[in-house]
Amino acid sequence: MANKAEIERRRTFAIISHPDAGKTTLTEKLLLFGGAIQVAGAVKSNKIKKTATSDFMEIERQRGISVATSVMGFEYDGKKINILDTPGHQDFAEDTFRTLTAVDSVIVVIDVAKGVEIQTEKLVKVCQMRDTPIIVFINKLDRVGKDAFDLLDELEEKLNLNVIPLSWPIGMGPDFKGVYSRYEKSLKLFSPHGKQSTEDTVEISDLSDKILDKRIGERDAETLREEVEMLEEVYPEFVHEEYLEGLVSPVFFGSAINNFGVRELLDCFIDIAPSPQPSITETKEINPYDDEFSGFVFKIHANMDPNHRNRLAFVKVCSGKFERNKNYLHSRLGRKLKFSSPTAFMAEKKSIVDEAFPGDIVGLHDSGNFKIGDSLSENEPLKFKGIPSFSPEQFKYIENTDPMKAKQLAKGIDQLMDEGVAQLFTNLRNGRKIIGTVGALQFEVIQHRLKHEYNASCRWEPIQIHKACWFTCEDKNKFEEFANPKIRLIAEDKEKRKVFLTSSDYELRMEQQNFPEIKFHFTSEFDS
Known part of the structure; x- marks a missing residue:
């Protein structure tokens, strides 16, 4: 239990969506807030030549789509955040499905104009099979889209989610004024400069306060009051335990490209999202607080650095503490291996780590020892369950x-x-x-x-x-x-x-x- 504090401060999650919902853009902005990067890449802009940090493969830069899961870690407000940005395209769904075995929660990104799309439905079903806690981020509020109430109904009908909106939009498209945070009881005013400053936030504990009329206008203020009153009648109070059990899904609104609504999403996420959860093997349940190290390979990537032709196995740490240069049992091969240069990730940028804790993703240089689903442990052979394999079509x-x-x-x-x-x-x-x-x-x-x-x-x-x-x-x-x-x-x-x-x-x-x-x-x- 010596690792208790380190385990409890970790948040490991995947961002999933249908292609073009803004998943990679949201990842970029989360990294910006975490200080992991200084400039966000524009995935599809011809004017800005920088590309998204999480899209590091050459073909991803050319096509503007994600075709492989990226792993990125950073510190934020005392928490260690591990983001897994997944491919949205259905042809790469097997990579996403396997990635979902390595996370403790997910954020689902929805395009406000397109609503729930087919790939999102498939991915959410996989999460529900595992009772994975889900937060929904409705993106692109700076564009005209579907009515917010209609979107909530769509989330419940198509995704079978019990939603609880923790923020609420004021207008959309050219009339988008901002978002009222029900979670923080504050008004976030929108300005399309891509920078959200403290002056744009107004603390409002009581919506009847006349400052609301001054900041967004009497008509929009009255509409907001009516809609929030309706929300409080229709949707129950948010109960943290119900979210952790996968029974309810908080919903947030924003515009990732404009950096709007992202900080509120991140602040709420680190507050409510689960720390590392138990994993299931064929013989027993692995508790993250167990003293002995265990972990499994959920992804292998060749040529992370084409100059060195290196191959990395991505290992999710499930229990104990992983230590550099320590011998661990490779269960399938039945022999001990040690790793001199385990790495932590920031997309394709890597740094050697001496130790890692449950929830962390470690990259191990692989000369052909690993297959997807392989496990490492201190002494006891383990075989983790639930890692999907696919038949070619x-x-x-x-x-x-x-x-x-x-x-x-x-x-x-x-x-x-x-x-x-x-x-x-x-x-x-x-x-x-x-x-x-x-x-x-x-x-x-x-x-x-x-x-x-x-x-x-x-x-x-x-x-x-x-x-x-x-x-x-x-x-x-x-x-x-x-x-x-x-x-x-x-x-x-x-x-x-x-x-x-x-x-x-x-x-x-x-x-x-x-x-x-x-x-x-x-x-x-x-x-x-």
Whole structure:
């Protein structure tokens, strides 16, 4: 329990949303308030050449989208904040889903004009399955959008959230005057200069105070009084314990691009968000206050620094204290490893750390020892539960377009597959390499990264595959009876396990009927 104070001051959370809701912009402004950066990047501005701090991969800078989870830590008001900025695009959802296993709460960003979008629905369902506490930030109030009451209804209907607005907007678009904070009992006046100063905040404990009329005008003041009165009739009082249990979701309004409403969100967040929570393994529950260190790998990223070709495993510390140069048990390999240069993150900027506590994310230099889901502990082998694996849905042959760079291509494919965003299959009949992904945009990202990070070029060729099914059988003769006649449909994955590449659901059902002894597995995570 010696780490109690360090554990209780940590807040580890993810920011999730549909693409273009302003998630990365919000991350930037949180980092600004935390003093972690001095200038925010403009993700899509052609006038400002700086790019978002959290979008550090070359393709992210070019496309203006996030395609990989970024980890950023900073200190704010005595708390250690760990932000995980996740991809919004559905083709990269598996990275986001895995990231959600490493956080204790989330902030969901909603575009005021578009409301709840499809990817947000999927991500919130994943959070609800884990009872993860959710705060909602309704963004882009400087633009004309949906009515605030309608948005609250939409959050409840589409996301199945019990919302409690802790701030309330005064107008929107060109008529946006500011936000009344129900949580702080104060009025935040909007000015589109991107800087929120103390002069813009008016303490208002009583909305009937005539100072309200002077600051925002009589008509808007009266509208605000009526709407806040309505809120107090419709929505219950905020109860902290209900939020921690995932039963209610506070809602805030603001404009991240203008730095407005972000400080109020951050101040409330560090006040109410949970400190590190227990984790579940196959044998027991891990309490963050346990003395012995434990943690798991939720992400692997090749080429964090292309100049050094380094590969990092992202480890969420779950209990105890992680210490540099101390031996830890790698549960899957069954042997002890020690790490001389563990790193903490500020997007792609890293610094070596001597120790880390539950809630922290540590980067470990990896020479191929780690897979996603691997665990580290002091003595007892552990296997953490709830880390999702994915079956590919799209497939293409990958062909080398430069025979002189075959070695670079092979190395690039090998390292990128370890990140868990795609899988490699080798056809046993002709030896051709097949890449399987969850989303089509992954092929573009892989091709781009091979070119720019490994100096290897490739092209894609179509292949008709409906599903990849790993298969096992205790009877070796039955195994061969199934596999041998179908050699053109059989491949091996990176671990040399056999995979059946079926062209249709019908074909798969027929094989399941004809070979009941064969066990088909629809993800690569199974006990072989």
